Amino acid sequence: MATTTTTVPSAGPIAGSRSFLSRLRDGDEIARLVTFIFAGTVVIITVLLVYEFWRESYLPRHKFGFAFFVTSVWDPIFDKFGALPFIYGTVVTAGIALLLAVPLGIGAAIFLAELAPARVSDTLQFFIDLLAAVPSVIYGLLGVFIVIPVMRQYIQPALKSSLGFLPFFQGPAYGVGFLTAGIVLAIMVIPYIISVSREVLISVPRDQREAALALGSTRWESTWKVVLPFARTGIMGSIFLALARALGETMAVTMVIGNTPTISASLFSPGYSIAAVIANEFTEATGDLYLQSLIELGLVLFLLTFLLNGMARLLIVVTSQRGSEMGQA
């Protein structure tokens, strides 16, 4: 996870005290300008992205206003667009994914950071990194041909007979639906939770553990009552990161969620998510209002992931800084 590592502060620009003219003659100012243009491109692209989404979603923002988010009719023929089923599907599937992935991911991270010898930990982390590199369409492929049949034949009937009194586990077992999408998403975000949580756990100063052990706590007690609370904010960061991934995930969800705009308490019911509806309907959208409604959905997705990523980064940085400060003290 190269993107979340903190920067090494030691090296930095050496501007030197030479005059502007001599720097110009040496070509330094030209090099600076050229690289500046490339760096500036990144900013321009990002600003342009935000601007384009804002501009291209003018019609639905103007016509529906806030009702866009709270109405559930999606009818391109009569130009009625309400995003509620998609928002519901996105939130529910991401929620299921986190419910499953967080305990498993943090458990695995604890094993890698606290228990496993360095070599074992590094080897396992290597496999986890490879797992994170598997593209989402492959997860979708396995979802279609393995997870859906297994859900339909075994897991959904089993859940129904054991927990069927709950509203979540009722209705016919299609195989596709919120639960299946949530499970596939969980498998996809586990590597992110593991990688980041492991980093954060490793950055917890050693004396914290030693102090706990010296006071007579067992290994688990030192982990649970000392190390985890110390790393709490960073682990929250990894969860936000995973949530952002889960919300924006497109292909795997599109392939297993059933693509039916429904709001249902039953997790067996087929649903739809924001990313999936964009993927399915964007090329077929006729009329500006239809297309722009889809773009507004994209804008919603963008803003959600923007907020979550920002919070995640802040939390991770705060924890690792606290760790290094304590380590130096």
Added chain:
Amino acid sequence: MSSRLRWRKLVSHFMLTMTGLCALVAVSVLFFILGYLVYHGGTSISWNFFTKLPAPVGETGGGMANAIVGSAKLLLLACLLGVPIGFFGAIYLAEFSGGTVAFVVRYAADLLNGVPSIVIGIFAYSLVVLPFKHFSTAAGGFALGLMMIPITLRSTEEFLRAVPRALREGAMALGASQWKTIATVVVPAAYRGILTAILLAFARVAGETAPLLFTALGNRFWSPGWAQPTASLPVMIFTYAIAPYDDWHRQAWAAGLVLLALILIVNIIARMILSRGTTVPRT
């Protein structure tokens, strides 16, 4: 031993074993995916897969030659866009810039990195497809290139920053100008890391499907030039997997195996390059 202590030790052992199980489950998912793809894809892959065009709908046989070439073209364009901006941008961040500008650039890159790939697809659609009124290889390559920029930029910057300051000062003390120091000392010292960063970014976008759906679209035939819609492996996997034909499912598995093999091999090479000796002498 008091029973209280025995209980605490029991809990400790139990919970630690559980964490080990979690790690085992997480890692075994990788081997399950690999095994399943090799099993299903391996039996469906054939020479035709690499050399033939897709068969007409309803007929069996055919291959994905056009999608393989299409993916290669898309990735070439992506690299042409993503690598220079990422690389030179990183040099600016690590070597030339101080406070505010660097902060803004980094912030923008992180923002771009977090954007869901489908959103990048819409952006490329409105920026490239709409003005030219045509789905095209160029638009798909543009979308993938956008995704490469922040990954390359941020990790290249990390590796440049890891080069010890003493090396730069040494070069400048010998009278080299700053850009010469960068070109002949700093970048060569960090080249393994930079190569790794680029390869990882490449592997990341090689499997992206969502940004291609409404930029490169898809094509059942060869796509000449850069202005035509083109097939690509990830999109083919998607279309074939959700289609109702058994023969298409078979080919989706084969395509999945090829794509995953490519991505994992590039990943492993990238990590090997990085781990073979430290990039810079420790001072």
